[in-house]
Amino acid sequence: MNKLPKVSEDFPGWYQAVVREAGLAENGPARGSQIIKPFGWSIWESIWRELDDRFKATGHENMMFPLLMPTKLFEAEAQHVEGFAPEVAVVTHGGGEELEEPLAIRPTSEALIWDAYSRWIQSYRDLPLLYNQWCNVLRWEKRSRLFLRTSEFWWQEGHTAHASRQEAWEETLRMLEVYREVIEDVCAIPVYRGRKSPSERFAGADETTTLEGMMRDTKALQCCTSHFLGQNFSKAYNVQYLNPDGEQEYAWGTSWGLSTRSVGAVIMTHGDDKGLRLPYQVAPTQVVIVPIYRSDDERSTVMERADNVRNALVKDGIRVKIDDRDQFRPGYKFAEWELKGIPIRIELGPRDVGNDELIVADRVTSEKSAVSTSVAVSGMADVLKSSWQALYDDATRFRDSNTYDFSTFEEIAEGIESKGGFWRGIWCGDETCETKVTEATKATIRTVPLDKEDPHGSCIVCGKAGEETAIWGRAY
């Protein structure tokens, strides 16, 4: 293991090193591609499972659309193609021949899916359609960054069709809440929840909602988006249904996605100078047992106890690993599991077996104490929950102490440069004012409140009456 750069001194270097040293991912041979290694993929699998259970509980079903589509099909919704065309990869040859018509690799699947919905939806009785798929998409990138920005990434994309504006908007918010549960209550990432400004909307949406988290360098990361598509795609792909009165109407749509980028968010929200710190729900291993011994006799005593403890914890549904590698010393193992962010480490030597105790060390709080074996085992589920709480509290404190209210243009211009963080101020809703701040600060509006409000003040740029309180920040 190589030493990591410090979080406070070289965050990009720290990120690159921790992704490599913890065995999360590496660059693939094609430019912009990534290999997600088992340890990294396992984190994504846990997020996947947490989301998928909630999608199903809210009435959604999974399906699978193709990877490739005729480029023509992609071009029906004008804003959508304008937004995505520059990022599309194109297949021109297959089976040893040039294709008659080039095929686009999906950058997202609205085009494919709304084209099918035009066949699947005839009557109001066919609605709502509540579908989702877990798949890979491709958006061309020249400068890639593992998990955060790669040409190919994995995600889920939900695509729903409804009989009314009201129902589609409720769906948009319902899925944003599902995301909030997984990002906050599972991944322990506190987020600001809201809409995007029109300039940051998904290409083809009437409204984009988002969750914004703060990383350890105080920059923002968009954790997911849930879009209200209005009737844009139903009109572009002619998705009409017969309402109960026998009239043809266009369906209302939503789409929503959360990607492997979320693994990057977990790394960058919780990591410290020793490496990762993982919330137990997504940790590939939740408890690691490091047996300590010198002789073969000691080894067999300690390993027997370690096996018993492992079996008891596994019975409680806890993911446990015994690190019985003989070629490494305990200190090396401690550092490696700290690097990998495993929530709880149990140290177990012959004296501990004699005392019927375990040494329990918490990765988040760095607390370490001797606990009787039976109490350690029966209390492990609670210990994992406390570790999660400590992680969430720490991230919330960090986020809150780096969020500032401001009331003048100079304040944000100077403040973002010197302190980073999130800046909350009144905005008139006009793109000119937004652009002026972005050009001066490289910060963008991360989110505005879901419901327009009357902030009783004036725009920090133009001084006109405020429409909403925007949160600004530099972002990934």
Next chain:
Amino acid sequence: MNKLPKVSEDFPGWYQAVVREAGLAENGPARGSQIIKPFGWSIWESIWRELDDRFKATGHENMMFPLLMPTKLFEAEAQHVEGFAPEVAVVTHGGGEELEEPLAIRPTSEALIWDAYSRWIQSYRDLPLLYNQWCNVLRWEKRSRLFLRTSEFWWQEGHTAHASRQEAWEETLRMLEVYREVIEDVCAIPVYRGRKSPSERFAGADETTTLEGMMRDTKALQCCTSHFLGQNFSKAYNVQYLNPDGEQEYAWGTSWGLSTRSVGAVIMTHGDDKGLRLPYQVAPTQVVIVPIYRSDDERSTVMERADNVRNALVKDGIRVKIDDRDQFRPGYKFAEWELKGIPIRIELGPRDVGNDELIVADRVTSEKSAVSTSVAVSGMADVLKSSWQALYDDATRFRDSNTYDFSTFEEIAEGIESKGGFWRGIWCGDETCETKVTEATKATIRTVPLDKEDPHGSCIVCGKAGEETAIWGRAY
């Protein structure tokens, strides 16, 4: 719903109709692509879960390699590229520009993965690597058939590296046994298990093992393959490790895959003139409750009971649906759920509520009987198992009664043409004899025994001493 062609009269037409009418899948807009609809995808998700649990129980971890690779990388293993190059799709443009180097869409990932293994494997302590990925691959097809042959398909591909020939061969067989459990014990498809003849081996393997099932038209379908790669890929990609004696050795490899084709196998092994018949483990809905009522009063009585029954079954982990659509009559609903192959249908009218009974109808046996509510609920898990057993027995009977032993060339040539089915006969192991039979019959060797045997007889083509008993058949 449209009427299905009869299985015995027009099997291809029946297949196409049942896939469409049951809402399993449809063609995508690009040639050779497919849209797997929620009902079809749910079957695949169940197979996925059954396999994934077993992969993890046998020590494997999931990871994810990229979709795209430089065509150069693909070309290191000579046989492999020769086998797959004609099927590769190539990306030549990305981000609005022509790429400096064209990228191949993976047809399978040995090249990408063994290239990485050359970095991941240094010492015998790094072995074995037991990894798998669930992903899409693309093999160009001009004539596609939903689930069975499409350009893009979904599968899992396991890729393992070992320190010895023995260990790699054991892994090849271990994964074949995992497949057998899922194909036979879950999907209720009886299979012949064995090796492929050299001409049917995976391009780059020393040995390919397989499970072969018989479809309702008596044709064979290869359900999966598990390959022993020898040192072919470790030599092509230079994957060497230091053994305990300090010497460099090449690693030994396996790869193994099972795809969405298995959904086609489930359809074609069990279907009958009414539609699908699904084993309960992969049925999206295991029990459907059809409430029967005329008045609003009856409706509320019946629906209350239906809800109670549903809740009781859900508590037992059974997937239940109440079909409360008012626009369809019960008879229409019965036919639709029969078409969709749901194992058990419960009919429930006001008189049944009065008698505290349920009418339980079995899709496989067509038996229908009145059962007291509490017995029906508490016995449902067993009823599902009996339904599975009836399916498996029926498929086994069908397969066995269409498998013939033969001893002359004329027998198979005439027999395959008139009766179809599987033909078991002695083979000398020589490709000339194999080709001669294939040219005369369009049948291929589906499998030979795992261990070479002495069949005490002579090759049915050339009359030389027999090396093994081959099973021949026409195949999908």
